Amino acid sequence: MYAIAVDHGGHVSGGGVFRPPGRRLVNEGPHAAGDAFAEMIAAIAVRADREAFAALFGHFAPRLKSYLLRLGAEPALAEELAQETLLTVWRKAATFDRARAAPATWIFTIARNLRIDALRRSSRPTFDDDPFDAEPPEAPDAALAIAQSETRVRAALAALPVEQAEVIQLSFFADKPHAQIAEELRLPLGTVKSRLRLAMGRLRGLLGDLA
């Protein structure tokens, strides 16, 4: 039952540089994929649903591996951390709060923290030091805004001027200094930095009420 939602990437709104060429558009409503993933996480939390786990694994593990490879992980480590991320999703499913983050956002932060821990070989997991843990529960209207964050982030990214979107896209998952990005784009370093700053300012304005 989960396979249908998983095959589709959850892409909804208009064009822009963030859509890899040739991706299918989904026909379901704008929150369909994110909601389906949230249901799977809930199914894991409530009834240790292995089918839901397999579906999440099928969608996210290969993308997590790509993410980790881009950040310079060796293929074996990328595979292991992608796997460990999903195992963490299984273990922490009950702590997932869909009012606070979209499933993909939550899974991204788990992978990000596991990667940092792997680099540090720290005994204390970064994940347990989340400064967001101390927050009071969200007000209902704020929770709704966050639940729709994926759609809004896509819209915000699509609304960025192309040159700003380009530096965000090139730098976000890149384990390289801004100087190298500047070289690849044949731009002065100052220009790359100011574009990043402008893009952040716009995203901040568009997403500021995610607090």
Add this chain to the structure above:
Amino acid sequence: MSQPTRHPADDLLLDYGRGVLEPGRSLVLNAHLGVCRACRAVVRAVEAVGGVLLQDLPPSEMAADALDRALTKLEVGTAAPAARPPQPSDWIRIPGEVVDAARRGRRWAAPGVWVANVTGDARRGPRSYLLRVAAGMAVPRHTHDGGEFTCVLKGAFEDRGVVYGPGDFVACDEGVEHRPRVTSDGECVCLIAADSPLVPRDLIGRIFQPFVGI
């Protein structure tokens, strides 16, 4: 708690959210984020961007038995979340790792001053440490070979005309020469991440520095 007034720049929040900051620097940002609603909102936005971009990445092929191996590792029953160690009640909320460091190794460096290493090696390379300075004292004039991030955990200090209080974040660029001075009635405790040991600029500092180990 009142909100801090001095914040990290957006590009630092972006790097924090991407997970590419040096670990000590990341801890200093973490301490600030623990008390700063506005900066948490920015990091949340960055993480949401990360989630979207993650989904847009082309998938990489996993090993053929990857899912089967994962399925064999699934355990039923939820693990209890790790308990946060109790921290000093008059400090801002700090990461557990910093609490551990404060308990593990406070070293009195001078009367009124203690240092506790958190991450890295005190002699070279990037590191982070807790610095406690008693009321009324100043850190001897010094400069830095690299940048330095500070978050105030308790008390307040003045540096080049600005007073920093609990939760405030300050980034000091390479080469800035300064002599921060405690202005609170009680002690001031800061979490500091530095690229390299500080460089004393006067005789007292040069005598002081080998003992302080910062």
